[in-house]
Amino acid sequence: MENAAVQVKGNIDSVDQLKITGSATQTAYEAYQQSIEDITSQENGLYGKYQEVKGNDTALAAVEAKLEVLREQRHDRTKAYIIAHPESPVSVSMIADMAVVGEYAPLDSLYRKLTPEAQQTATGKRLATRLAVLKKSAIGQPMIDFTQADVNGKPVRLSDYKGKYVLLDFWASWCGPCRAENPNVLKAYNQFKDKNFTVVGVSLDDKADKWKEAIEKDGMPWMQVSDLKGFRNEVAQQYGIQAIPFSFLIDPQGIIVAKELRGAALHAKLAEILK
Template identity: 50%
Template sequence: MKLFSNTLLVLLCLLGTVAQAQNTTLTGQIKGLSGTTVKINTNNNGVFKADSVKVINDVFTWKTNLTGPQLISLVIENHSYSYFIGPGHSKLTGTKEASEAYKLTGSPMQDDAKAFGEFIKDLTDQEAFLSTAYGKASAQEKEELNKKREALKTKKKARANQFIADHPKSFFSIYLIAGRTSYGYAEVKPLYDKLDESAKRTEAGKKLSQTLETLKKSLIGNQMADFIQADTSGKQVKLSSFRGKYVLVDFWASWCGPCRAENPNVLKAYNAYKDKGFTVVGISLDDKAANWKKAIRDDKMPWTQLSDLKGWKNEVSTSYGIEGIPSNLLIDPTGKIVAKDLRGEMLESKLKQLLK
């Protein structure tokens, strides 16, 4: 699982896409909040906006134009609450003393989100128990707890799959599927196929379909298209200039801790196989040249490093649907993808198999 991901941003942009903006009203009736201010944070079709409204006589009203159902954040007395709302009228009710019991009505997507939460509550309760136990556990106990955590993740994914199958027309099902895009085409496509045609025809459904087409490019067996980016000296370098070798196209960034932790493994594999027909081409998702170059020096990476310094909008990473890092693609001497996301000893093991 990738620890640094752009999935949330992709999700919010995806959910905020329909043909045209429609009027949206959120009314709040929270007993005990008079005289306070409620802050509302939104991401409408990729445009982030912070708004605020005064609470008068325990009531506030917020009006805006949303282009579709989306996740918003309400900040009430320094506490943040997330809800799904969409075009139309939604109402939030409750009391200041029982904020955990706030209730949102008028939002079908929020209703589905609540239903999903109840559907997996037994698993999330177990996760909470394990997290508490983890803080007090010995090293040996933590190893066992990690196994149980992974087993719970697998169960949660299976429950989500079942929810999607049972709610093929739900906008929330699209949200759940979009949250899995960092796992790749093979995992997402079967879930997308479970959606009803009415869901696929929404703008969010169409956006998800486009994302799938992008993810498809990184399937094992596909040819990796040529690309060109600048190295640390500013020289433009083409991927095709490495034809004839196995090439690990490695997506990383200086600010990504898991990437930096993985670099010694890549370096070890590079040193072992650099004279046997293997090399590495790093693609950095940095946006500051100084930080990028310093990390290369600090981690002692001698291979070719490329970047357009556009951060998450790096043209190579976006064209292959890379939404989480570290990530990599291993291509053969003809440019065909033969493996992906090789970590730790997996990289050396694969190279040993290929470069006998």
């Protein structure tokens, strides 16, 4: 949105088809979306295959591998756009979107390519604050230690698990993708728990009964903690969590060595380091 006479036309039952005119920034955004339509259509087709390959690990890994290639292509085009348009609000918005789950170093590099004027916009300032949080939880940084209560109200400290590889897993009972990922985490836990590996779950629930019920239903035997403040969970805020499921792999020395490990990627990383 910009200070211009913007018109929005369309039907309320199909908002994805709205026609927005009068804003040069919106026109630029739509042009970018059109430029990646070939990638978007392939991604949508692959997302539709998830149900087909459910239960087939080999087929699922193949779908995830194809999606990862497309994500890399999308990222490359986005990066090229930002570098070519360092003054554009679209570029600032793109980096902000990437910063929801992105890694600090490449995001900071892109942020520094923006013009000073773009960095000083309201979104640009919020982005700078977000990057400062991501820097503290970046790969290669020491884990951010914390203490939270388990399901019985007993305080648990993350540093008590130093000496082991720990998957710090952020999830919630109400999060569909989290619940879908839980069996994969359970499989990894059972496969590697005897190789100096464990899981610590941090729930972004705000209702104790729903949280405990999900733990039991999904059969998660590892340590679970929460302050039952939902997305205001203090640990989640320290680690910069804005979307779940999200995980950090921490080595025995307490250093973050990987992030956002899901599906086959989790098993591949654990197999690589826990030989």
